[in-house]
Amino acid sequence: MKCGNKTVQKYTDDFIEKAMQIEDITEADLLYDYLRRLPTDIRLVVKRRRVTGLEAVMTVADEEDQLIRSERADGGGHAVLQRNTDGPAPMEIDRLSHLYVLSHEQVQRHIREDRCFNCHQQGYRANRYPKSNNRLLLNFSYQSF
Structure with a gap:
């Protein structure tokens, strides 16, 4: 069965x-079979977004397909440019519209109350976020050669 x-x-x-x-098939096998037959451009987007779980992969694949089809419809019959998968993904403005954004007043309040911009807890700022991978670098002592 191919997507075609x-x-x-x-x-x-x-x-x-x-x-x-x-019967007796694992989710990993289902996920592998599902991804294998997706169109290449959609499969690459799903992998780039590092989605886990079959339902989440199906949702992302469907969203990407709808995005591609709407681009084709908006193009008036022109061919859709192939996405560059060699480098970083281009910024998609439509997807960024749902991002959580703090108002100017909320930003000032976070600064005044010493709140983290990641989790909004008091006591540390985003650069000292305890769940960050960069915390390892803070404890690393640099040696000059």
Whole structure:
């Protein structure tokens, strides 16, 4: 079963229908089979976003398919440019519109109350966030050669 010219939603529905008929299959196997038959550009986006879990992968794949199809519809029949997968992903403005943004007053309050911009807890700032991977670098002593 290949995705081909079908929408990802149709492919997902068909995949789930067939997967329900298989006994003793792991989620990892299902995930592998699902990803393998997705169009390359959608599969790369799903992998780049590091989504885990079959349901989450299906959701991201469907969102990406809808985004690609809307770009084609907006292009008036022109070919959609292939995405550059060699470097960093281009910024997609539509996806950034749902980001959580603090107002100017909230930013000033965070600064006044010594709050973290990541988790909004008091007592430390974002550069001292305890769950950050950069905390290892803070304890590393540099030696000059």
